[in-house]
Amino acid sequence: MTSTRRNTPVPSSRPLPTDRVLAHEHLAITRASCAAKGIFVARDLEQVTEVPARRCGLVLAFVRAYGLIEQAPGRSAYRPTKAGEKVARAWEASEEKGLRALREAWAKSWFARGTNSRLAQGPALRIGLAGKLMKLSEADETQHRKVEILVDLMVAVGMLRVEDGGYLRWNESAAVPKPRTGSGTVTAASEAADVHVDSPDEDAESAALIPSPRTHADVPSSKSANEDLIRLLSPPVLLADLARLSAEDMVALHGHLHGLAAILAKLRGPSMT
Secondary structure, three states, X not given: OOOOOOOOOOOOOOOOOOOXXXXXXXXXXXXXXXXXXXXXXXXXXXXXXXXOHHHHHHHHHHHHHOOOEEEOOOXXXXXXXXXXXXHHHHHHHOHHHHHHHHHHHHOOXXXXXXXXXXXXXXXXXXXXXXXXXXXXXXXXXXXXXXXXXXXXXXXXXXXEEEOHHHEXXXXXXXXXXXXXXXXXXXXXXXHHHOOOOOOHHHHHHHHHHOOOOOOOOOOOOOOOHHHHHHHHHOOOOOHHHHHOOOHHHHHHHHHHHHXXXXXXXXXXXXXXX
């Protein structure tokens, strides 16, 4: 007899946040979940965060995946773990301490380790980092928005700093355990996370060979949105700039340039009458 039961999707070992909730709402729901006194459901979080219960419920899987809450008796019921209660106490002290505690709670996650490794040699374009995280999470294009929300979350908690030109830099104060490298070995934690760790010798050699990107100190400040765009696009792209990009950045840049060329060709072509 042929079974008509549908195959149940296997939960990802590298969960991504929902793309139905913005980063600041995600943080509010995370904070309320950790601060809950005992067992709670999504409806309880709605009263605290003013985010609809349905959307609160979408966030809880991500919060649970990284050890801040756990399943409790009852339908769709949860309760804070000791790690979650620690984050809540820090948040009660101050916003800064709460965000630091959340960074520490996420420090051993696959996305924190992967981002730290990707940005170890300096800032990278957001699109390149997103591409790296998609590769690590084995996400397809339908989940691209979820990866973007994940990047927004890392910015919101202070793991990443936004720089000019669309670059993101790893915040050195973000607590991420440094993988020990010696005689070509890596820690078991980095192997389990399947995160590539560059050897110190390779990093030093790469840094010496790759020139620093140009600075924009000599470019006058802009006074309008149009001048901002002109200021960004006018300087030619130097080989030193391209040398700082990863393979993911280069592939993404090629796709965007190809799309821009197609749009410009359409705009400058004969008008339709």
